[in-house]
Amino acid sequence: MIEVVDVLLAVVASSVGVFFLRAYQTGIGMVRRIVRQETLHAADVKPGPAELAGVLRAAGEPLMSLSGQPAVAIKRTQYHTYQAKNDSDGYRTLSVTRADATRVELTDASGTCLLDLDRVLLFGPTSSYAITGANCKAKHPEIWRQVSSEHADGVTIEAVYIEETIIPDGITGFVSGTAEASDELAPGDDYRGVGRRLKLTGEANRPLIVSAYDEATVLEMLRAPLKRMVIVACVTFAIGAAAIAIPWLVAP
Amino acid sequence: MSPERPPLPAPPQGLIALAPWVLAVVVVGIYGVAALMMTADFANLRALRNVRPADHAANGPAIYTGTLVGPADRVTPSGEQAAMHWSWVRSTDSDSPGTYCVTNARDQVSLSTPEGTLPIRWLDDSTSISVRSNESDDAPATREIFTGPNLERDIKGFPGALATCAGDSRASVIHSVPQGTKAEVISCAQDGGLELCAREPHGLIAIPTVKAAMVAKASRIHTTFRIAGIASLVLALGIGFLCLVARNRSLDVLRPRDYA
Numbered sequence: 190m191i192e193v194v195d196v197l198l199a200v201v202a203s204s205v206g207v208f209f210l211r212a213y214q215t216g217i218g219m220v221r222r223i224v225r226q227e228t229l230h231a232a233d234v235k236p237g238p239a240e241l242a243g244v245l246r247a248a249g250e251p252l253m254s255l256s257g258q259p260a261v262a263i264k265r266t267q268y269h270t271y272q273a274k275n276d277s278d279g280y281r282t283l284s285v286t287r288a289d290a291t292r293v294e295l296t297d298a299s300g301t302c303l304l305d306l307d308r309v310l311l312f313g314p315t316s317s318y319a320i321t322g323a324n325c326k327a328k329h330p331e332i333w334r335q336v337s338s339e340h341a342d343g344v345t346i347e348a349v350y351i352e353e354t355i356i357p358d359g360i361t362g363f364v365s366g367t368a369e370a371s372d373e374l375a376p377g378d379d380y381r382g383v384g385r386r387l388k389l390t391g392e393a394n395r396p397l398i399v400s401a402y403d404e405a406t407v408l409e410m411l412r413a414p415l416k417r418m419v420i421v422a423c424v425t426f427a428i429g430a431a432a433i434a435i436p437w438l439v440a441p
Numbered sequence: 442m443s444p445e446r447p448p449l450p451a452p453p454q455g456l457i458a459l460a461p462w463v464l465a466v467v468v469v470g471i472y473g474v475a476a477l478m479m480t481a482d483f484a485n486l487r488a489l490r491n492v493r494p495a496d497h498a499a500n501g502p503a504i505y506t507g508t509l510v511g512p513a514d515r516v517t518p519s520g521e522q523a524a525m526h527w528s529w530v531r532s533t534d535s536d537s538p539g540t541y542c543v544t545n546a547r548d549q550v551s552l553s554t555p556e557g558t559l560p561i562r563w564l565d566d567s568t569s570i571s572v573r574s575n576e577s578d579d580a581p582a583t584r585e586i587f588t589g590p591n592l593e594r595d596i597k598g599f600p601g602a603l604a605t606c607a608g609d610s611r612a613s614v615i616h617s618v619p620q621g622t623k624a625e626v627i628s629c630a631q632d633g634g635l636e637l638c639a640r641e642p643h644g645l646i647a648i649p650t651v652k653a654a655m656v657a658k659a660s661r662i663h664t665t666f667r668i669a670g671i672a673s674l675v676l677a678l679g680i681g682f683l684c685l686v687a688r689n690r691s692l693d694v695l696r697p698r699d700y701a
Contacts, residue, residue, distance in 0.1 A: 190659060190663065198674065201674065205677065212688065216688065262697065286695070287695075306697050308696060309694070309695050396694040414684065414691050417458070417684040420461035421461050421680060424677050427468070428670050431666070435666045436663055439663055441490065441652060
């Protein structure tokens with residue numbers, strides 16, 4: 190006594206399950222890449238996929254996080270509430286994510302490798318801040334400039350909410366990316382570039398992973414959201430199966 | 442007026458981490474509640490599946506096929522002849538639904554079969570009979586009449602005993618089973634008549650067939666689980682979307698703006 194609506198429910202549930210499985214598949218490639226790749230010493234890196242573990246240090250001036258901790262890279266997701274003049278209602282803006290990075294070098298016992306922090310996936314300690322508009326204006330002028338640039342005059346910014354992930358300067362971390370020749374020469378080499386330095390960089394479909402944690406923690410952080418996709422997919426497949434099985438079970 | 446303070450941008454990671462498990466538990470719960478609600482119907486349907494026609498059945502419930510015959514002088518409040526009937530006045534005001542002046546005449550009914558006439562004795566105690574006209578009615582009872590929806594109809598005015606409850610925003614409903622209506626009766630034969638059986642299904646008059654009653658019961662179970670399925674799927678979509686947003690945020694590939 191399976192009816193059209195049951196078939197429809199099963200098809201929709203299965204499609205949703207497949208959708209979430211696809212979301213799982215797109216992330217699991219990165220996990221497999223890290224698992225298969227051996228962690229090398231900086232001196233042994235050759236062009237191609239590479240993983241390194243060592244101290245991440247700013248080659249120049251480090252960035253400053255909201256907590257005042259020096260960092261080599263910062264990812265900030267922020268939104269704010271504001272009130273327009275002659276309007277009793279408050280509004281919130283869409284969240285905006287932006288990242289800043291400085292020049293970074295990874296150093297281990299064997300040597301140093303440059304990191305090109307473009308197309309990067311950051312894993313580091315995350316903090317959340319809720320800053321009043323007045324405080325933001327006084328203490329974080331750059332953020333204030335970004336926020337206030339979205340509005341015309343006559344708008345009062347009530348509060349700014351920020352979630353900040355940082356890669357602290359000097360932390361022992363883990364990176365995974367693709368090694369390629371950089372434009373910089375190794376110290377002591379001439380312009381012919383015989384000893385051009387290698388840098389680790391990211392590509393569109395293989396981002397550079399820069400983590401303030403070790404490899405195992407990065408893998409766990411990558412796997413956790415994927416596991417959730419699998420659970421949701423399994424639940425939706427079960428709903429689809431029930432849509433077909435129950436009419437069959439209760440058929441007179 | 443100060444704007445409402447929204448929560449922090451990202452839901453706490455712990456909640457997102459638990460969300461799929463909560464989804465799984467809630468979905469199991471939804472189906473569990475549906476199964477609990479339908480336990481009696483499941484048992485009833487299973488019992489009906491096992492009932493065989495009277496000529497093939499051993500002791501216990503059996504299906505007797507024939508036509509329903511009531512007292513020759515039995516008429517409905519609106520004056521039509523019927524083997525049995527029941528009627529009531531219902532409120533037409535959706536704000537204050539109600540049923541008034543319930544009358545019924547379901548005793549002294551027999552099943553006329555090729556082998557002879559079998560009085561349906563359990564109908565004589567007509568106060569505790571569950572009358573079902575479609576799958577949305579109450580859960581199965583010990584004594585049950587399934588008639589299908591087409592024997593129930595509204596009538597004009599408030600004839601006979603229904604006149605006591607006449608009023609504005611009220612209408613009369615009559616459920617009349619004509620003399621000679623084809624029916625299947627599940628009962629236990631005893632002393633030349635049909636008695637309630639000791640085990641399920643105890644007693645059922647199905648018009649026209651037991652199969653139709655089973656289809657209606659299965660449909661009722663089915664509808665409940667269908668609603669459970671749709672609710673679960675909507676929930677799975679919502680929680681899945683939240684998890685997807687969280688996943689996308691955690692796997693957000695960035696291009697630092699200040700890096701040259």
